[in-house]
Amino acid sequence: MPKPAPAPDPGPGAGAFPYKLVATDLDGTLLRSDDTVSERTRAALAAVTAAGAAHIVVTGRAVPWTRHVLDDLGYEGLAVCGQGAQVYHAGERRLLTSVTLDRQLAGLALAKIEAEVGPLLLAASRDGLDGEVLVGPGYRVHEGPLPVLPITDAADLWSAPLNKVYVQHPTLSDDELAGVAAQVAGGLVGVTMAGAGIVELLPLGLSKATGLSLAARRLGFRAADTIAFGDMPNDVPMFAWAAHGVAMDNAHDELKAVADEVTTSHDDDGIAVVLERLLTRSST
Numbered sequence: 001m002p003k004p005a006p007a008p009d010p011g012p013g014a015g016a017f018p019y020k021l022v023a024t025d026l027d028g029t030l031l032r033s034d035d036t037v038s039e040r041t042r043a044a045l046a047a048v049t050a051a052g053a054a055h056i057v058v059t060g061r062a063v064p065w066t067r068h069v070l071d072d073l074g075y076e077g078l079a080v081c082g083q084g085a086q087v088y089h090a091g092e093r094r095l096l097t098s099v100t101l102d103r104q105l106a107g108l109a110l111a112k113i114e115a116e117v118g119p120l121l122l123a124a125s126r127d128g129l130d131g132e133v134l135v136g137p138g139y140r141v142h143e144g145p146l147p148v149l150p151i152t153d154a155a156d157l158w159s160a161p162l163n164k165v166y167v168q169h170p171t172l173s174d175d176e177l178a179g180v181a182a183q184v185a186g187g188l189v190g191v192t193m194a195g196a197g198i199v200e201l202l203p204l205g206l207s208k209a210t211g212l213s214l215a216a217r218r219l220g221f222r223a224a225d226t227i228a229f230g231d232m233p234n235d236v237p238m239f240a241w242a243a244h245g246v247a248m249d250n251a252h253d254e255l256k257a258v259a260d261e262v263t264t265s266h267d268d269d270g271i272a273v274v275l276e277r278l279l280t281r282s283s284t
Contacts, residue, residue, distance in 0.1 A: 017051040017282050020225035023080075023212055023238065024271060026059040026069060027195055028231035029248055032267050035145075037073060044272035047279055056080065056215060058208050060194040060234055062125045062163050063088050063095065065133070065146050078218065082125065082163040083192065083202055083234060084211025087218070093129070097214060100127050100161040101189070101203050107158065109185035109201055113167070116184050117177070123148075123166040124157045131163070139168055140197055165201040174199055178233070192234040193252075200234075209237035227278075229263075229271050230255060246274050 022045070024030045030037055045055050058080040059066055066081050066088070076091030087097040114120055121139040126132050132149040134157055135141055141148055151157070157165070169177045178199045182191040190202035216226065228235070228242035231251040239245030239258050247259035248270045256262055263270035 017048050017053045018278055019227040019243070020053055021216060021219070021221045021227070022048055022053055022055045022275070023058045023226055023228040023242060024055065025208075025230040025232070025235055025238075026057060026061060026066070028250055028266050029229050030057070030266070030271060031069070037069075038269055038272070040269045041272045042073070044269075044275040044279070048275050051279065051282070054219060054221070056212070056219075058084075058212050058228070058238060060192075060198070060200070060208075062086060062131060062133075063129055064131060067093075078215045080208065080211035080215050082211075083194070083200065084206050084208045085127075085163045085203065087211060087215050095129060096218070097211075098127055099163075099203050099206055101164060101201070103158050103162060105188045105204070106162070106165050106201055109181075109188040110165070110167070112185045112188070113181050116180055117169055117172060119170075121168040121170070122154065122157060125163045125166070127161040127163050131160075138170075139166070142197065163202075167199050167201060168197060194232055194234040207237035208234060209241040212238055213241060227274075229274070231266065246270075 060083045062082040070090045079088045085099040122136040123139045135148045178193045226242040227244045231248045233254045247256045249265040
């Protein structure tokens with residue numbers, strides 16, 4: 001399927017930002033390594049919204065792990081969370097849409113993957129505005145403030161509706177595990193890699209692109225209106241949907257390979273670098 005034509009360059013003196021929608025991933029993209037958003041990037045986003053564009057966060061994090069970032073930004077619009085599973089209205093603090101994982105299919109998918117590579121380490125994200133992230137024995141959790149609920153009985157993973165299941169392997173790399181999972185279970189669930197140690201099983205057909213397209217329609221925007229920023233393979237569908245995809249310098253090679261351009265890293269204000277350039281071009 002061909003990419004949509006990009007929004008036209010407004011040309012000298014037009015004074016309009018060339019995109020109506022700026023979609024940004026969070027981790028490794030909008031957020032720096034210390035989980036903060038730089039003042040420079042905040043200013044660039046404020047400038048593009050003042051110029052008439054909308055900023056939309058599109059993240060793999062479910063709402064409970066995203067809300068504090070949105071609050072810090074003073075963000076009151078729509079956000080796409082949970083790899084596209086949730087469209088969240090930050091201002092009204094309510095879910096507009098939520099897609100859950102078929103737990104029977106997920107269990108079958110896990111059985112197929114484990115038959116190929118051996119026992120997996122598991123975690124899962126429960127559905128809802130306050131859904132917990134359950135972490136099974138041995139699953140390696142990133143250090144930080146995001147809350148998790150340790151469990152000892154794997155059956156607890158399946159006791160309530162889920163957005164996703166996280167899988168890790170004792171010896172396989174993330175790329176190797178994601179590759180095997182997609183090969184043996186890709187007809188049952190979606191498989192994506194969202195970061196270091198984060199391989200996810202999702203509802204089949206779900207991606208950031210599906211969530212972003214739904215949110216964009218609600219806002220009255222199209223793919224051709226959209227510039228997207230990201231850093232990991234889970235951003236590939238979003239880049240395929242948007243008119244222009246910008247990978248961070250710290251991005252995974254798989255995303256860089258399909259990006260329209262590569263900017264500086266998330267720690268070096270990569271989003272701001274691109275937005276400032278586009279703002280300058282539209283004002284000359």
